[in-house]
Amino acid sequence: MQETTISILGAGAWGASLANLALANGHRVRVWSRQGNETLAEVIKDADIILSAISMKGVREVALKIQSLTLPPETIFVTATKGLEPETIYTPSQIWQSCFPNHPVVVLSGPNLSKEIDQSLPAATVVASSVDSAAARVQLAFSSSRFRVYTNPDPVGVELGGTLKNVIAIAAGVCDGLQLGTNAKAALVTRGLTEIIRIGNCWGAKTETFYGLSGLGDLLATCNSALSRNYQVGYQLASGETLTQILAKLPGTAEGVNTCQVLIQLARQQNIVMPITEQVYRLLQSEVTPKQALDELMLRDIKPEYGY
Numbered sequence: 001m002q003e004t005t006i007s008i009l010g011a012g013a014w015g016a017s018l019a020n021l022a023l024a025n026g027h028r029v030r031v032w033s034r035q036g037n038e039t040l041a042e043v044i045k046d047a048d049i050i051l052s053a054i055s056m057k058g059v060r061e062v063a064l065k066i067q068s069l070t071l072p073p074e075t076i077f078v079t080a081t082k083g084l085e086p087e088t089i090y091t092p093s094q095i096w097q098s099c100f101p102n103h104p105v106v107v108l109s110g111p112n113l114s115k116e117i118d119q120s121l122p123a124a125t126v127v128a129s130s131v132d133s134a135a136a137r138v139q140l141a142f143s144s145s146r147f148r149v150y151t152n153p154d155p156v157g158v159e160l161g162g163t164l165k166n167v168i169a170i171a172a173g174v175c176d177g178l179q180l181g182t183n184a185k186a187a188l189v190t191r192g193l194t195e196i197i198r199i200g201n202c203w204g205a206k207t208e209t210f211y212g213l214s215g216l217g218d219l220l221a222t223c224n225s226a227l228s229r230n231y232q233v234g235y236q237l238a239s240g241e242t243l244t245q246i247l248a249k250l251p252g253t254a255e256g257v258n259t260c261q262v263l264i265q266l267a268r269q270q271n272i273v274m275p276i277t278e279q280v281y282r283l284l285q286s287e288v289t290p291k292q293a294l295d296e297l298m299l300r301d302i303k304p305e306y307g308y
């Protein structure tokens, strides 16, 4: 395998897992974290690939810092963040691309709970870019017998699958916390996918992408695992804890909390009907209890399955 210099930005759960996958494949790996001793300039020097696994709130700040540094023109950016920027409604890849218009940007996203990856359990993911050769290079760099990497030509669709499912994962946690059963969960996840497709198309994402690993695949993983922080937020809300209490003890980032606010803003602007997302939003704002949110969803006007 071609040896590659990979600089990973963010030493949280996901950054650490991806660094280990790259190391196991024999690459030169450097990790930058804002708490670490090495400067950004030192860590990204001569990088073939710069991979960001920073939580959403830090993405633009770090991208702007890198803009002032010198980079080889062929450096590939990879983004593994699952979130949306509130002010612009940009996805992370759109931020990286707008800051580095002459560099290829690749999205890496899939059903990838980091704790399972750390245990060397098998997993698959997707790397997506408008530049095929860049996606192929990242695919080769990360593929192994325990991490199967597919390419895809729809970066924003792949990225939105991972981002939008976090809101539905909060709802799935509530569903399990209230012990609503398997039928309810299946209905929730399936109708959740309908909402994801409806709003995801606003960014120009392809519908078929949402049926793949980075869409349905990640939705299933996150909605069915207690390892998911977003699921945990919902589960603990159903147990009567407040959002502030839950976030104070949550290990790591639950991006769905902020993503939900951004989605509601966009859905209201564009008149997109998102009843599950709306109830998750109201629950996070303490406007409804989990039980009231359930009743609101079940008692909506009856309607055909397809169409608004």
Ligand SMILES: NC(=O)C1=CN([C@@H]2O[C@H](COP(=O)(O)OP(=O)(O)OC[C@H]3O[C@@H](n4cnc5c(N)ncnc54)[C@H](O)[C@@H]3O)[C@@H](O)[C@H]2O)C=CC1
Binding pocket: 010, 011, 012, 013, 014, 015, 033, 034, 035, 053, 054, 055, 056, 057, 058, 059, 061, 062, 080, 081, 082, 083, 112, 113, 114, 115, 251, 252, 253, 255
């Ligand atoms: N943990 C997982 O299983 C997966 C996480 N992701 C996504 O990856 C992203 C990171 O997740 P985790 O590593 O789990 O979160 P984490 O909370 O463990 O780590 C977040 C990292 O971002 C850094 N960071 C936050 N704000 C920053 C700023 N302003 N400047 C510089 N660095 C900053 C933190 O220092 C930390 O290194 C999230 O968007 C998450 O949705 C994606 C797939 C799997």
Ligand SMILES: O=C(CO)COP(=O)(O)O
Binding pocket: 082, 110, 111, 112, 113, 114, 162, 166, 169, 218, 221, 222, 227, 228, 229, 230, 231, 253, 254, 255
């Ligand atoms: O995105 C993830 C798995 O693919 C991780 O989910 P959480 O951020 O909810 O832990």
